Amino acid sequence: MTAPNRSRPASRPWVVVVHDTATTLRPADPVAAALTTSAMAASFSNGVFYTVSALFFTRVVGLGVGQVGLGLTVAGAVAIAASFVAGHTADRIGAPAVLVTTTASQGLALLAYPTTATLTTFTLVACLAVASKAAQGTARAAVLAHAFTGADRVLVRARLGVVINVFTGVGTVCGGLALLADTKVGYILAILGSGSSVLISIWPLLAIRGQLTARARDDEAYAAMPASHSGPSPLHDRCYLAVSGLNALLAMHAGLLTVGVPLWITEHTSAPTITVTLVLLLNTALVVVIQTPMARRIHGIRRSARAVHLAGLTLALACLVYSASAVTSSTVAVVMLLSAAVLHTLGEVTAEIGSWGLAFDFAPTSSAGAYQGVNHASVAAGAMLAPLVITTTALTHGAIGWLVLAAIFISAGTATLLVVRGRQLPQGVTTGVR
Template structure:
């Protein structure tokens, strides 16, 4: 990826030495990283609080049955799939900070209105708006990272930000647990309002974040990207290598559904492990991500290393599935130990695959169209999150060991296939950049 330069867009940028081996202390001292950390931590506390109390609010306070809330959230998930790509293209046409500001205002309003959702149609509309805003927010944040973070710092900075996000969600969940002890409509409404206010408070650090790391070529390309509205956006679908990487990444990203849905249901329904282990498995995952994510991202620069890290992570997730299968028909103590080992393997796979995934999503995208490419990348993740629960509850858990083995094969296959797909995508990206430097006046055509 091009490094910042004051040369005009038509000149080849100099290759300044990127700070690829920056220490954690240096990352924390970077004002841009600090601003992004403040933005993310405020958001994460609000999200953790809302996730903790939302189910009880929907079912007990609003009075909607689980049979109605479940399909409503499924519809909302489908809306989320449709939101990522338009948000990314909006970031390319205008800028990520402006788009993120609008999304925060919309999400804050949608969450706040949950407190007064008096009818099911209103609840459904708010769920769709909030979920679509969440997926669009992820795309806009990803684009902001591309524009604000130096390429040499980006992967390790994202690892640090992910640890910050997990700490924030944990703090929000702890706050939500306090709210649950009151178990009153007033307490729930107050928590919802605090969650909504977090989106507004996050706008304060957002305003101070600089996008100076955005390459001049990308800044000039943003104007050209504005012309790519309408049917020309379909040209993205011709970048088959990037779409292949996106699809394989989406498969491995199903690990989150395994952690949040598959393992708890497996523990509660098919094993003798104590039910309280569900919470401890999630706590173990959160603690390990905070402790290991920055270290896992160390040294991952360029598509080749990123693809190898992704492959290693995907294979560890596959091993976690095989371990989880071994918890059935065991004593309570052994089942608990096996499931804990499965979560450790899953988390090791998570931190490795995510570090590789971030690098691939940015390094394989054109400099002037990070928003659009982040949009398609996030769309793949949204599809996996929407379809993952049905996959697990229909094709994996009912079939026991065979189902887990099939899921492990799916993860392993995606992990092993990704390096070849990444090599093809890297060749295409380098070819586009070379053509752009040779014929700057035709750069839009060369890229597409």
């Protein structure tokens, strides 16, 4: 297998940053390059969609806020199942085929949103769109599991994360143009542009199947691999199931940032509303800067487990600082919220890198799809649970609620470390454990 370039020039910091950026945006490995190019278009689509979707659903489609929430909740539940099914399907027909198919179905679903006029049609289209996106995550992880080994899997995934953040930001800015226009036509064009961008992202993915086939012929480990459907099932791997379940709790950090923190700032602190934008921009910038360097340092099962443990502690500390921001002056509140955002981002990046490492390193290559399906189902579950958990804890009960959230993060991180400790690699895993 072709390993991605992990070396950096020993020079001034700005030279290192430029080198890392160039390597991230234009990787030498053909599989990584295809995934990166596709991620640019798909993430641009996400940014546009996230920006305009709420107003599109309420003002153009004509749904109530409660109806939108109900439809998306149902779609989130379907996405959990889709993540799992996509993994098993990837092991049978190949991860590249699943990735292309689910990307196409998501793009078509987005294009269908303007045709929805009732709660039923909206929910059906939302189920297809959200489930397809969740299945893509599983298929992409399975591709990485087959194309790379050891620490390179996490490094490539981290670089993809940087690309996703950058181009989601670009899409957000472009989606803002539709908000400025604030017209029905503008919102419809934004949604159609989002769907078209997803369909464009399919083109680079078409070459991946051939690349993996070529590597299989050249790699002795691949040549000796048993038939894809004959690998062990993750449903019989209690350690993996436990780690994935705990990951669902840690994965709520994303919902905390996008749902909990904005509502906390505007309803419970004296900080100006613009602080919401500052927090989100700070998070995006920090992820872009630190994710790849941290991925180089977190590899192997032991380090990944320790990273998840540390992430739980860091996220808990962020919760405490968020909580304290409610009882200070406006200026101090802004400083505390930005400080909490830094801690939150450090916890987010550390949790993601650690969980990627565990998900890859514990999964036999012959069952990569099924194992990644379980892992991504846990992420989807966390995304579905986050709004409910956050609103019923921090946003309802203030400081006590924040303490509950902090306890959840600490418990999930600590339990992950305890579960992983002493765990033996399953047969068929091809990774370097440090």
